[in-house]
Amino acid sequence: MSALENAVGLSKEQVIEKIKASGLQEYGLCRETLTRRFENALKECREEEKEPGVVAALNNADTSGVLLEILRSEPEKVMEGISIAAYVAGADKKVLHIPEYEAQLFETVKPAAEKYGIEVVTGLVNIRESKGCVLLHLVTAAQLAEVFLDTYEKGIYVSVNGGNLQKAACSTKISDLADMGEAKAIQAGYRYYLPEQGEMTVEEARIDNGVLNILSEKECVVCETEKQLAASRKQSCGKCVFCREGLLQLHHMQKEITEGRGKMEFIDLTKEIGEAMTISTPCTMGQESSKTALWAVELFEEEYKSHIKKKNCPAGVCSSFVNIYINPSACEGCGECADICPKDCIEGKPKYIHMIDDFDCDKCGKCIDACDAGAIIRTTGKVPKLPNRLTKVGKFKKH
Known part of the structure; x- marks a missing residue:
């Protein structure tokens, strides 16, 4: 029998008890138990006087799409998980959000979604419009199906340095997954860490989007942060002022620094704007994208100062230097x-x-x-005296 058949063969109370016994937590940024998520959503639903619903998606801040591999490889499992959540919530409304940059995946999963009566849409989740709905991460939906297949095992999904997605036990250390020999920085999810923090477990590191990259001395933290903020700006819906303007300013400052026009006040401004965004934006796009810049300037302030004061990129990456x-x-x-x-x-x-x-x-x-x-x-140093006109090989002399 399928996961959904196993679930609907039980009463809602029995389904909830089985979920509770599994210890399943929401995989998104709010790591509460799934049963608590159901309770809070249904309470909000009553307060807002709305019909219940289930909305599944990646975190809005997820620009990498690494975790979409779970949907790509096992779409039926994700659809069954969404349907089980709808059964618990007593909801007819079932929606699956896919990022706009995944148009091909949108077409691929539509047949499976239609089979389960799930609407597939592209774009970010509107948190305000989704009040009262059970918000599920795509991974949570897949894991919910596993609970009713009796195959669920807790773990963290990780792609190391762009490699294949793998499921690691929560107790697995970062250093067990990646070579830390030449590490300058660890990029885990939306955060940066120092190499000595490689002894953290993957659960402690909060690799919320599946991304684990080890940066060496040949890679520039400022440049990597600028790229991430550029991707966030591109994906942002732009409807919230704090997120829209905050991302614009954070990205502008990182870009100015990489292009040799940075100012020392940019470091404090990045902290001020980033901290405001984490508490003043309604969804993960503003809350988490800002953390990338915050952790970068907190841990690698000297690298920022080198770009700004010395006009030098220590990694030799930023072309302006x-x-x-x-x-x-x-x-x-x-x-x-x-x-x-x-x-x-x-x-x-x-x-x-x-x-x-x-x-x-x-x-x-x-x-x-x-x-x-x-x-x-x-x-990145000074250029020696060079010819200023065509000169035969072996005939140039420095004066």
């Missing part, structure tokens, strides 16, 4: 770099020392890989 030049003593005038340059910003001809036009160069580094002579150098 990086220079690429052709070493005139090593250049053989082969032309390979000019041929591969996507911006056509390398000047030269056979047997002449080539030169890079800094104005057009976007510092992609493709020329470095193409140069067998090792003549093209990436540096």
Whole structure:
């Protein structure tokens, strides 16, 4: 028998008792027991005088979509979990939210959803409009079905450095899953940690979106934070002022810092705006996206100061602080770099020392890989004296 058949064969009271006995918790950001979530939703439903419903989705702040693999691989299990929740809540309304960037998945799961009478929509969950509904994380829905298949085991879903999604026991340490040898930072969910915190368990780390990345000295925390905030801005619905304006300002400041226009007051402003967003926004988009910036400036303030005061990216990642030049003593005038340059910003001809036009160069580094002579150098330091006109190989002299 299916999970749903097993559940509806019991009374609602028996279903609730089985869920309670399993210890199943909501997988989203509010880690309360699922039975408590049912109680609170139904109470709110009565207070708001609304019809009960069940709404399943990822966290609104989840821009990675890593946990969608559970829906992608086992859609029926998720649908059955939603249906069991609806049975408990006495709800006819069943809605599954899929991020807008997953149009293909939307079409893939529609047949399974229709089979269970579930409406599939794209976009974020409107928390205000969903008052009185039981809000379920997609993982919770799948785990609820497992409870009634008697296969449920508590665990945390993790994708390490972009690898395959795996389920780890709650007691598993981060250091057991990832190589911490060259770690500068741990990106776990929406938070950053220091390498020595790799002894935390995956449950303690709150990897709410399944993302676990180990950043080395070659990766820039400021740059990674800017990318995450850019993704959050793109996904945000923009309806809440604190979230819309807060994300705009947080992202703007990180971007200015990576491009060499940062100011010291940006650090305190990031803390002030980020802290306000965590308590003043109604959904996880504002509450959690801001934490990425907050944890970054709290733990890696020196890296921020290096960008702002020294105009230097310690990781050598931020292109505004990086220079690429052709070493005139090593250049053989082969032309390979000019041929591969996507911006056509390398000047030269056979047997002449080539030169890079800094104005057009976007510092992609493709020329470095193409140069067998090792003549093209990436540096965050000073650039030596270079030719200012075409000069034959071996004829350039520094004055």
